[in-house]
Amino acid sequence: MQSGKAKSYISKYFVIAVKKLKTDGRIASQNRFLSDYGYSKSLISHIEKGRQDVTLNFLYRVINDFRLNPAYFFGISEELYR
Amino acid sequence: MPSSRKEPVTEVDRRFIKMVDILINDKKVKNQSQFGYSINAYATLLPDIRRGKRSVTIQQLLDTVNLYGINGNFFFSDNEPLYKEEAQRQVDIKKAGDNSIIGEKNKKIFHGGNGGINGLKYVEYADKLIYEELPEECRTKCKDVNRMLCEGVKVLYRHSKKLEDQIHKKNEQLLQIKDKYINLLEKNK
Numbered sequence: 518m519q520s521g522k523a524k525s526y527i528s529k530y531f532v533i534a535v536k537k538l539k540t541d542g543r544i545a546s547q548n549r550f551l552s553d554y555g556y557s558k559s560l561i562s563h564i565e566k567g568r569q570d571v572t573l574n575f576l577y578r579v580i581n582d583f584r585l586n587p588a589y590f591f592g593i594s595e596e597l598y599r
Numbered sequence: 600m601p602s603s604r605k606e607p608v609t610e611v612d613r614r615f616i617k618m619v620d621i622l623i624n625d626k627k628v629k630n631q632s633q634f635g636y637s638i639n640a641y642a643t644l645l646p647d648i649r650r651g652k653r654s655v656t657i658q659q660l661l662d663t664v665n666l667y668g669i670n671g672n673f674f675f676s677d678n679e680p681l682y683k684e685e686a687q688r689q690v691d692i693k694k695a696g697d698n699s700i701i702g703e704k705n706k707k708i709f710h711g712g713n714g715g716i717n718g719l720k721y722v723e724y725a726d727k728l729i730y731e732e733l734p735e736e737c738r739t740k741c742k743d744v745n746r747m748l749c750e751g752v753k754v755l756y757r758h759s760k761k762l763e764d765q766i767h768k769k770n771e772q773l774l775q776i777k778d779k780y781i782n783l784l785e786k787n788k
Contacts, residue, residue, distance in 0.1 A: 525657045570657045573611040573674070580675045581770065587675035591664070599676075 524570045530590045531571045532564055534579075537597055543583060554578065606651045607781065614674045615655045618663070619645055621681055627667060638662040677766075 535547060544550040548558040554575060563569045580587055588594035608616075619634050628634045632642035638659055647653040664671050670686040672679040680686050733741065 525661060527657050527661070573655060573657060573660060574609040577609065577611050577675055578774070581774070584767065587672040587679075590675075591671040593671070 524564075524567050526592055527576070527590050528564045528570045530592065531576060531579075532561055534585065534589065534597055535561060538583060606654070608648070608651050609654060611660075611674050612648050612651075612654050615660070615663075616645065616649060618669060618673065618681060622667060638666060 535544070535550065538544045538550070539547060547561055551558050551560055556575065560569075560571075564571055576590065579585065580590075584599045586594055586596050586599050589597050619628070619631060622628045622634065623630060628637060631645040635642045635644040638644075639662060640659055644653070644655075644659070648655060660671075660674065663669055668683045670680055670683045672686065673681050680689060
């Protein structure tokens with residue numbers, strides 16, 4: 518898994534979730550998704566490389582906008598969607 | 600050193616503050632400073648978050664969750680219990696509820712198929728307990744009431760789902776309005 522070096526497991530699951538959103542057609546592209554939220558398109562790559570964590574505010578917005586299951590990001594549930 | 604820049608307190612920060620207040624109230628921690636030290640942060644962590652000088656980090660959140668047995672979902676969705684124990688209890692209740700509400704699943708609450716009491720399967724044992732001691736007329740009535748209650752629960756469940764969807768839509772609208780005003784404020788600065 519490319520996101521294995523992420524700083525925290527929440528960030529690791531975040532990267533996996535973004536990829537799944539893309540696969541499931543919920544977002545058009547990673548870059549578009551990041552720019553819609555006002556983040557640089559290199560954010561995912563930085564998180565994957567363990568340079569930074571996803572911010573909690575960003576995570577909160579994504580969870581609520583896409584109706585995701587917060588437990589997924591804590592590794593408690595395998596269900597990404599609520 | 601905390602930055603002098605002030606940002607609006609985020610929803611996660613707001614819930615983090617609420618959590619610390621509850622921990623203090625529940626006497627799990629003495630005060631804000633002690634809480635800060637307990638998660639390897641600093642005494643002014645909470646005051647800084649309250650003033651919008653800092654935001655809670657993922658590491659601080661994870662340390663808190665692990666140290667105080669907090670339910671991580673509490674920070675990200677509404678109506679979540681604060682403590683893991685309570686969250687687990689609710690999950691167990693929900694599982695039992697899911698198994699008992701609709702049709703065939705009704706039988707699973709007794710974990711029918713495999714187990715048994717005195718040679719009877721749980722389902723049969725439950726039927727015996729509920730119906731066999733009763734006269735035929737009562738048995739029929741009980742079954743009718745049971746069916747009615749199940750239908751009622753299904754209707755309520757559908758209704759609660761609809762309400763949940765409506766609340767979610769309203770939340771989205773509010774978030775959009777909030778974002779709009781934040782953008783306006785930033786432009787006006």
